Amino acid sequence: MGKLSALTNFVKTRWFAKIKTKEKLTAYQLKMLKRQLAFLKEKSPYFKAMNPQKLSDIPIMDKAVMMENFNALNTVGIDRDKALALAIESERTRDFTPKYGKISVGLSSGTSGHRGLFVISDRERNEWAGTILAKLLPQGHILGHRVAFFLRADNNLYETMNSAALSFSFFDLLKPMEEHFKTLKEFQPTILVAPASVLKEIAKKQEESEFIQPEKIISVAEVLNEADERYIKKAFRKDIIHQVYQCTEGFLGYTCECGKMHLNEDVIYVEKEYVSENRFVPVITDFRRKTQPIIRYRLNDILVESEEKCKCGSPFLAIDKIEGREDDVFLLNGPDGEVKVFADFISRCMVYVEDIENYRVVQLSADEIVIYIDQITDRTKEDTIGEFKRLSGKMNFFLPKISFAPYETTPGKKVKRVERLYKRDQEGLEKV
Ligand SMILES: [Zn+2]
The missing domain is CATH 3.40.50.12780 (ANL, N-terminal domain)
Structure with a gap:
């Protein structure tokens, strides 16, 4: 049946x-x-x-x-x-x-x-x-x-x-x-x-x-x-x-x-x-x-x-x-208040950096992001920061603090290239 x-x-x-x-x-x-x-x-x-x-x-x-x-x-x-x-x-x-x-x-x-x-x-x-x-x-x-x-x-x-x-x-x-x-x-x-x-x-x-x-x-x-x-x-x-x-x-x-x-x-x-x-x-x-x-x-x-x-x-x-x-759209600070940065813009910053095959970009707080990449070198770091600088100028937000960590995945877990862990509720700001 x-x-x-x-x-x-x-x-x-x-x-x-x-x-x-x-x-x-x-x-x-x-x-x-x-x-x-x-x-x-x-x-x-x-x-x-x-x-x-x-x-x-x-x-x-x-x-x-x-x-x-x-x-x-x-x-x-x-x-x-x-x-x-x-x-x-x-x-x-x-x-x-x-x-x-x-x-x-x-x-x-x-x-x-x-x-x-x-x-x-x-x-x-x-x-x-x-x-x-x-x-x-x-x-x-x-x-x-x-x-x-x-x-x-x-x-x-x-x-x-x-x-x-x-x-x-x-x-x-x-x-x-x-x-x-x-x-x-x-x-x-x-x-x-x-x-x-x-x-x-x-x-x-x-x-x-x-x-x-x-x-x-x-x-x-x-x-x-x-x-x-x-x-x-x-x-x-x-x-x-x-x-x-x-x-x-x-x-x-x-x-x-x-x-x-x-x-x-x-x-x-x-x-x-x-x-x-x-x-x-x-x-x-x-x-x-x-x-x-x-x-x-x-x-x-x-x-x-x-x-x-x-x-x-x-x-x-x-x-x-x-x-x-x-809820993964980045929320960053700018001179005119909060700026929403869609995942696509973040991904584009990463694809322009040579030698990076895998990445994850995670927003931790209003002015802090961590970037997980498979090739951490002075050049990839510099190029990545350069791309984010360009984006911040274009979209008018303050460049957040950027740190780098090695890329890794957990088997069976969905890979999210762009993720916001920092949450905000209607009353104000809240970190989870
Ligand atoms: Zn069609």
Whole structure:
């Protein structure tokens, strides 16, 4: 039954549900929104009490609001504390099979603030797997793929997707890469899926000796910056490194055949909260999530909108990049007050410095940053400081104190190239 609904969804997404014009998309979204609201007013105590007539009647929600109203929001009577206990137990034992009745329960891996709880039915998960497959399998060649999937071992998504038409091999990020290289060589994936930092390690190995020939390379879970993207492209001789934009809140976007990221507007309705001229924080409404509704849910991401229409002709919103988390935007002091410096500007400072392959830039306080690099020499330090000086002049902020430390990563942990540890609340400044 589960497999069947995944397949039906796959076929629907792939062949029938191709929405070609903006008008058709808008009409479709309106229909789906109406249907979803009607369902929620019947099944979710939270929405029943609110009785919204249209989407804009519903207040914008974030993780804190979602957790606070969890019991009333969900449509199957799940108790938050019981579900949390179950999810924490699964994390502890690394056994993710126990369920809450027929519902899978998981924790979202958010780094800041509240711990998020996510619940999803088998049917929803299969639908979701089907949608992902439909959007990602190369056009004109959809059967017989061998997919190598690098992820932290915290879900059973790969089981959902395993079938005769497709073989899946799961690579646990906590294991050493050398071991993975051997398995990869034997498995010879046609599709390689991994976080950007892991793709880069595989690319390095590929440069030493060409050991795999994947048809399609897909970056997930981490921001793929331009320098890494160029490196991976070159190592694998590809024109496009595909990206999947996905989180516990849903499957949000993917790269089309022209290499542009599109948001999945046939599954989600996107409202944009602008933070600069072309950057926005998405507020999403999912048409399909029934167990735990995602309605006007504000994500903690900054997306850069694309100025031109994509050549592929898709009416789905095209974005130039997923820049990173909103709470990682640097907040620096300037003569006219606080200056927001987006992750992209910080990354650009680093890519101009020769000899640096890997870096992380972390803001520690209002006037202090630490830069982790793999080549600490007088020249790389000087050049890096020079780049930050130039940026501070351009954006009008005081140059913060810059210190350097050796670059290192923890296996299985997401690599964040630009991160702000320094937090600020409405009342004033606070360090964590
Ligand atoms: Zn496109």
